[in-house]
Amino acid sequence: MIVDAWMxxxxxxFLEHDMxxxxxxxxxxxxPEGEVPIGATVQAMDGAGVxxxxxxxxxxPREGALISNDEVAGWxxxxxxxxxxxxxxxxxxxxxxxxxxxxxxxxxxxxGLRMLPWLWEAPPTDRRYYPLYAACVELGVPFCxxxxxxxxxxxxxxxxxxxxxDQIALDFPELVxxxxxxxxxxxxxxxxxxxxxxxxxxxxxxxxxxxxxxxLVSYMKTRSGxxxxxxxxxxxxxxPARALEGLDELGLDEETRGLYLAGNSRRVFGLRxxxx
Numbered sequence: 001m002i003v004d005a006w007m008x009x010x011x012x013x014f015l016e017h018d019m020x021x022x023x024x025x026x027x028x029x030x031x032p033e034g035e036v037p038i039g040a041t042v043q044a045m046d047g048a049g050v051x052x053x054x055x056x057x058x059x060x061p062r063e064g065a066l067i068s069n070d071e072v073a074g075w076x077x078x079x080x081x082x083x084x085x086x087x088x089x090x091x092x093x094x095x096x097x098x099x100x101x102x103x104x105x106x107x108x109x110x111x112g113l114r115m116l117p118w119l120w121e122a123p124p125t126d127r128r129y130y131p132l133y134a135a136c137v138e139l140g141v142p143f144c145x146x147x148x149x150x151x152x153x154x155x156x157x158x159x160x161x162x163x164x165x166d167q168i169a170l171d172f173p174e175l176v177x178x179x180x181x182x183x184x185x186x187x188x189x190x191x192x193x194x195x196x197x198x199x200x201x202x203x204x205x206x207x208x209x210x211x212x213x214x215x216l217v218s219y220m221k222t223r224s225g226x227x228x229x230x231x232x233x234x235x236x237x238x239x240p241a242r243a244l245e246g247l248d249e250l251g252l253d254e255e256t257r258g259l260y261l262a263g264n265s266r267r268v269f270g271l272r273x274x275x276x
Contacts, residue, residue: 001051003265004240006114006144006180006205006232008056009041009075014066019119019152038075041235042082048240050233052081052262054269056114057088064090069100073108084271085110086144091120094128098135105139111269112136114144114180117158124164133172142268143168144203147179147190151206151237161189169197176268180232181206187213194219194228201268205232209246217250226256230264 008014012035045053055075058066065071065088072085087104089097104110113136117124124145136143147165149156158164161183169177180203183190194200204212219225233243252260266272 001262002049002231002240002244003262003271004045004050004053004233004235005178005203005230005265005269006056007041007053007235007240008058008067009038009072010036010236011067011071012036013063014058017060017063017066019154036236038078042079044235044239044241045082048233048244050240052271053083053235054086054112054265055083056086057110058116058119059088059090061090061092061120069104069108069110073104073110076109084269086112086114088114089132091115091122091126091128094131098131101132101135102139105141110141111271112142112144112178116146117164118146118150118152118154118156121155121158123158123160125167129168130171133168133175136176137172137174140270142176142178144178144180146181147183147202148181148186149184159183159186161186161193165190165200166193166196169193169200173197173199175199177201178203178230178268181234182213182216184213187216191215191219191225195224201228201230201264203230203232204243205234206237208238208243209250212250220250220252220256220260226259227264227267229260230268231261 055072057069057072060066069087076083076085087110089100101113147161148159176199178201179190182204194202220229233240
């Protein structure tokens with residue numbers, strides 16, 4: 001069963017946000033009328049053979065919840081065999097954010113926190129994140145973030161793996177960190193940080209298979225690297241079927257392929273009863 005480590009089931013307020021204008025321009029996507037039914041996301045997964053997906057909430061600085069934690073939890077409850085949920089919280093009030101994260105994990109059953117530093121224009125070493133890192137460790141859930149440049153119309157500097165992800169991993173060695181979007185154009189930095197720190201991982205969301213950098217594919221074929229890279233699509237920006245096109249061309253052996261498509265995500269996020 002393929003696991004997609006980064007998906008969004010989009011609300012209309014998410015799709016209409018002006019920060020995604022660049023993505024709409026690249027993809028030719030149009031905002032549909034009305035809300036998108038959760039069945040459309042399930043159908044997109046079925047078309048790619050994706051059995052399970054991690055749905056991400058979005059919380060923006062001014063607008064608040066573009067995709068709320070409660071909405072994500074509702075979709076998970078409706079399809080518990082297909083989805084798990086990732087929380088999002090506001091960075092402007094750190095203690096409120098910690099309380100919301102605890103509610104998401106303890107009451108809603110969400111299994112991780114995803115924060116996008118570019119959305120807040122604050123690197124992940126900003127002091128306001130640190131109570132959240134401590135809470136993630138206490139709750140036993142991963143912290144997921146975006147690394148590399150930003151497609152949306154926001155500054156990219158906050159996506160540098162070095163010094164930011166490296167410093168977090170040094171300050172919180174127990175924290176499980178997943179860097180999504182591979183880190184391009186700083187892919188080598190992201191690989192170096194994943195090599196260095198036991199609890200740092202990479203997901204390939206926002207990139208199709210044929211666009212994966214050669215250095216990342218080479219890293220996936222090493223003994224340690226094969227356990228460090230997770231498949232992700234970043235749906236609806238990229239359909240899972242399109243993200244997976246050309247998979248056979250990577251030349252992965254059977255074990256590495258299985259870890260990349262499902263095993264690493266199951267282990268990192270504690271899916272199906274596996275310890276995180």
